[in-house]
Amino acid sequence: MRREIPFIITLVVGLVFLLAPLTAGNIPLVGQPFSFITATYFSPWTTIVAAFATGLASVNLLRIHANSISRKRAGWYNSVALVFALAFFFVYRTAVELLPANKALAAGYANYFNNILSPLSAAMFAVLAFYIASASYRAFRARSLEATVLLVAAVLVMIGAAPIGAEIWDQFPVIQRWLLAVPNMVGQRSIIIGAAIGGFATSLRILLGLERGHLGGE
Amino acid sequence: MSIVKGNLFGFYALIVCSLLIVAVIRATKAGKFTPVLRRIAGLEAIEESIGRATEMGKPIHFSPGIADITGSDAPQTFAALEVLAYVTGLSAKYDADLIVTIRIPNVLPLAQEVVQQGYMAAGKADMYKEDTVRFLSNEQFAYIAGVLGIFARQKVAANIMIGGFWAESLLMAEGGAQAGAIQVAGTANMHQIPFFVAACDYTLIGEEIYAAGAYLSQDKNKLGSIAAQDYIKLALIAMVFVGAAMATSGSQWLVKVMSK
Secondary structure, eight states: OTTHHHHHHHHHHHHHHHHTTTEESOOTTTOSOHHHHIIIIIHHHHHHHHHHHHHHHHHHHHHHHHHHHHTTOTTHHHHHHHHHHHHHHHHHHHHHHHOTTOHHHHHHHHHHHHHHHHHHHHHHHHHHHHHHHHHHHHHTSOOSHHHHHHHHHHHHHHHHHSHHHHHHOTTHHHHHHHHHHTHHHHHHHHHHHHHHHHHHHHHHHHHTTOOOGGGTOO | OEEOTTOHHHHHHHHHHHHHHHHHHHHHHTTSOOOOOOOOHHHHHHHHHHHHHHHHTOOEEEEEESOOSSSTTHHHHHHHHHHHHHHHHHHHHHTOOEEEEESSTTHHHHHHHHHHHHHHHTTOGGGOOTTTEEEOOSSHHHHHHHHHHHHHHHOOSEEEEEEEOOTHHHHHHHHHHHTTOEEEEEESOGGGHHHHHHHOSEEEETTHHHHHHHHHHOOHHHHHHHHHHHHHHHHHHHHHHHHHHHHHTTOOHHHHHHHO
């Protein structure tokens, strides 16, 4: 039953979600459309399951870092900061929810959240620029025919896209546009079509119970 | 009840493709048809990378991406969990430490189950520890900061990233490269594939991640479905040629049929 119940739930819910956007009108004998069933009965369940999963994830996080602190593992002070932040935001948010009339409390929460998380996220995103440079350097070393083609195409696209490219030779932007619109587009579309069919076949295998890896077995 | 206008072609295509996949799977299971998958270097390299991690006495990092188990990106996560089961088996075989990092809370219990069952199946249940599967954060950049911290502290020797990845793909791949890890990555997210190609040793491109489960397990159900995918692709290629020829000759028939 440990395998059968998840399979039955997956099949029924999967079929309903699949048919909801494709069909209109009431289901015979049920008297309601598929879209109504998904919105009214199933969507709240996804929220509930997600809330439980978030709770489980928080417990996982807390246990790992509490262990790290109690055993004084390397960098345990980072774990203290994490546990403190987790507790602080949990208590603060609970207070905001319990006292909805207190606008200053809600504004303070948003301030803490936006002024800490947003800059930190932006900083991580900014690191990407440097990583693009270092990854490009490695990828563009002409060690093989493929890498050489990549290097030549990349240089042509970069020169064609930069204003100086057209000043050097007016055909650079034309070559750049052709590279993006023809060989690049052909490759992208073939990958997208292949991935879409692969995703569809994987979904079908899951619906039919042929793919059970996520349930911990073949 | 009726089919929504504009979805009729899609609805029938869905039924035909589903029936085709089921038929090819049945033929494969009955032994009437034996699909052979081409060699996928990235999947072959997983064992090599885990062997290297074992020799170096360093852990393996696995990320199933940051896609949820709902929505159009869900198949990528399920494909990743298939690979995770294989990686867990190899980790048990070689006695190599495995670290699985998670961003999406919904994926956590599934990944825990996959790893726990994998170790139990290999007779090494004690290899599963509390911190083998770790939830880091459901914020994208906080998650990647956590992963980079693990790379820096534990110097992982193998970094396997299969699933749905977005802006964090290059951060994770470059972080792994700087830690000196052998890296195998795969995603169906078109815009992240170039980053993985540039920064990783092996990359699974698009549909290859969906073939991973079949390739690694050689399960007939999965092999049959991969073969059916190729038949669907052939039909689509034929439709592209027919559509191009008809559009060139001024006929809108195929466009009208597909818009019904």
